[in-house]
Structure formats: C-alpha cells, structure tokens
Amino acid sequence: MTLRHSEQYYREARKKMVLEQLLARKISSREVLKAMEEIPRHLFVDQGLAAKAYDDGPLPIGYGQTISQPYMVAMMTQALELSPNDRVLEIGSGCGYQTAVLASICREVYSIERLEPLLTQSLNVLKSLGYNNVTLKLGDGQVGWPQKAPFNAVLVAAYAERTPKDLVDQLAPGGHLVIPLGAEDSQLLVLTTKNLDGSFTRKTLLGCRFVPLVSERVKV
Ligand code: SAH
Secondary structure: OOOOOOHHHHHHHHHHHHHHHHHHHOOOOHHHHHHHHHOOHHOOOHHHHHHOOOOOOOOEEEOOEEEHHHHHHHHHHHHHOOOOOOOOEEOOOOOOOOHHHHHHHHHEEEEOOOOOOHHHHHHHHHHHOOOEEEEEEEHHHHHOOOHOOOOEEEEEOOOOOOHHHHHHHHHHEEEEEEEEEEEEEEEEEEEEEEOOOOEEEEEEEEOOOOOOOOOOOOOO
16 A cells, blocks of 8 residues: 655654765755755655655665665766756756756756656656756667767766767866766766866766666667
C-alpha cells in the first residue's frame, strides 16, 4: 500500500533536508538552498518512493538509472556559480529534478537524455510544475548541443573517463563545467573553468558515484 502524505509533510521534509543535508555540509548558495527548499522532489520519483524522496541518498528512477542524492545536486549546482541570466546545458536529465533546480535559478536550461521514457516522464513533470524555460531533447549528450552553444555552464550527471571535448568547446568564456570522472567504483567530481583568456582551470571537488555516460558512438 502506498501511504500518501500531505503537502505540509513534504514541505517539512524539504526544510529538514535543507537544514541537515545541505546547510550542515556547507552548501551556502542562497539560490540553491531556496530552489531545493521549494521544488517538490517527491513528484519526480515513483509514487511508491515519494516518502523517501528527501532522504540522504540517491533513489532508483527505473531503467537502471538514479536520481542523485540531494547533497550531490546542491554541490554540483553551487559549483557552477550560476547567475539569473545564464544559459545552461545539462547532460542526463533523468527524472528532471536537477533540471528543475537549474531552471529555478537560470534563464534557460537545455537538457539531453538518451532514454525516451525518462525524457517523456521528466517533460510531463516539468510542464505540470510550470517550467517554461527548459528545452529537452533525446540524444547522445556527449556531443552537446552545438546549435544552442555557447553555454555559461554545463552539468554532466553521469561519469566518463574524461571530459568530452565537445562539451568543453561549447562552454562560454568564464563558464564552468562539472562532471564525475573515473571508473565505475572510483570517481571524482571535477570542475573545469574556461578562463577569459581561453585557458582552463581544473579543480577536484569530492568523491562520488554516478551511473555511466553511455557512448552512442562506440558500439561493442
Ligand atoms: N540528474 C538526473 C540523473 C539521472 S542518472 C536525475 O537526478 O534524475 C544519469 C542520466 O544520464 C540517466 O538518465 C541516463 O540515461 C543519462 N545518460 C547516460 N548517458 C547519456 C548520454 N550519452 N546522453 C544523454 N543522457 C545520458
């Protein structure tokens, strides 16, 4: 049986999540904290998992994929140092929760997902919540979205061995890109900044565990 909770219950769960999982771990961006206190994360997961939506961990969203832990979403978003006028590219929209966080903070979000059922589901939830600054498309995110480039920020929600070159190329000067790099059981979240003089700065943020960025180009 699925126990349905009230909106008040979820509002309180969100407050507790922000306090205990984000503020307690030094997430300080007011925009990120505000977005995550407001966005109904429980609507992005299966009804049967809604009561766990604000727990301190990832959850399955079907098709072998996961919605990231709230702290990881906050950490990645904060690292991008977003401004209200920014245009952002996301790779791996999954259930669309991270997309909603980005869209609450920025002017436009472009997001690519390779699994059609997830794309459809996330579109429906985002539409029902009134997000009209999000454009989603089905495809291989490794090549980015050159027609919409440059982006002020790029967020990749799946790990790769190295940062796809196309994504770096589509970053605007001054822009930030965040991506988990490594192997299945050993990954680091890495922030790359494209400096105004065209050079790059790389910073390792923390250890993490993501699903793989699937390459459509290499078929085995
Ligand atoms: N932010 C999402 C994370 C989902 S997991 C959420 O919180 O729900 C990562 C997602 O990346 C999966 O949905 C997976 O299908 C997608 N993905 C993996 N490789 C991809 C690729 N090459 N192009 C686009 N999406 C990809």
